[in-house]
Amino acid sequence: MSEQKTWNRNAFWQQELEGLKAILATTELVETTKWGGIVYTLNGKNVLGLGGFKNYFTIWFFNGVFLKDELGVLVNANEGVTKGLRQWRFTRWEDVNEKNVLHYVNEAIANERAGLAIKPEKKVRIECAFLDAELAKDAALRTAFEGFTLSKQNEFLEYIATAKQEKTQVSRMEKIKPLILEGRGLNDRYRK
Structure with a gap:
């Protein structure tokens, strides 16, 4: 039997990720693992994920483009390629404000309920x-x-x-x- 591969980047920032998971446990989101990473869903739809990288740990919102981002903390990790996903990066636990995190998470949940999502571009037939x-x-x-x-x-x-x-x-x-x-x-x- 083959061993399931996991996203080894989650080995970074373990304590901080556990802290974020404790905050998210107070919401209605369901924790799951997708692509070897920590993902939170609502009715089977991806809402957000957590990850630890070399220089930061992050919450990424799958449809973060629809968040108001009143604090100006969201970044597009791959400008020009990533359409909907936005990240909130942290470099130390002291920067995590539970009230602010929950505000963004609850807005993401409301957006998911409202059906806000980037629709995939219609594929066109290649000419040959x-x-x-x-x-x-x-x-x-x-x-x-x-x-x-x-x-x-x-x-x-x-x-x-x-x-x-x-x-x-x-x-x-x-x-x-x-x-x-x-x-x-x-x-x-x-x-x-």
Whole structure:
């Protein structure tokens, strides 16, 4: 039996994380473990998480972008990439004010109840004239291809479209044609 991997960053700031957990225990949130980290949920929806890093410990709010942030403490850890998640970082336990933490947590709970969330961007179909031409020539291939989800279609389209030379596109097409006809995605062998 394989050992479950845990997010080893939680090994930092153990006492401080236990202190935050004690504060969160007074709320209606349910503590769970996801991705090897401490996550708190409401009706199965992720509301916030805790983590200890080398230089700080943090509360991250999954939809923190909707918090008013009256204290100006929230940061976007990955500007330009992270849309909704915001972190509140601490470098010492003395900076944790239980009343303020609960204020932010209760606002996050209210936002979750109100359904405030960043909606995932609608995925668009990647364009690949070569594969489109191949699908137009073979009705069975087209029908099988259309049976895939958009993300699996895009994996095939990108695989062909990223080939720089036509001979590479042809050899890649020969490789993926049996997969498509068998209903197997390009990267299915890597998925569990």
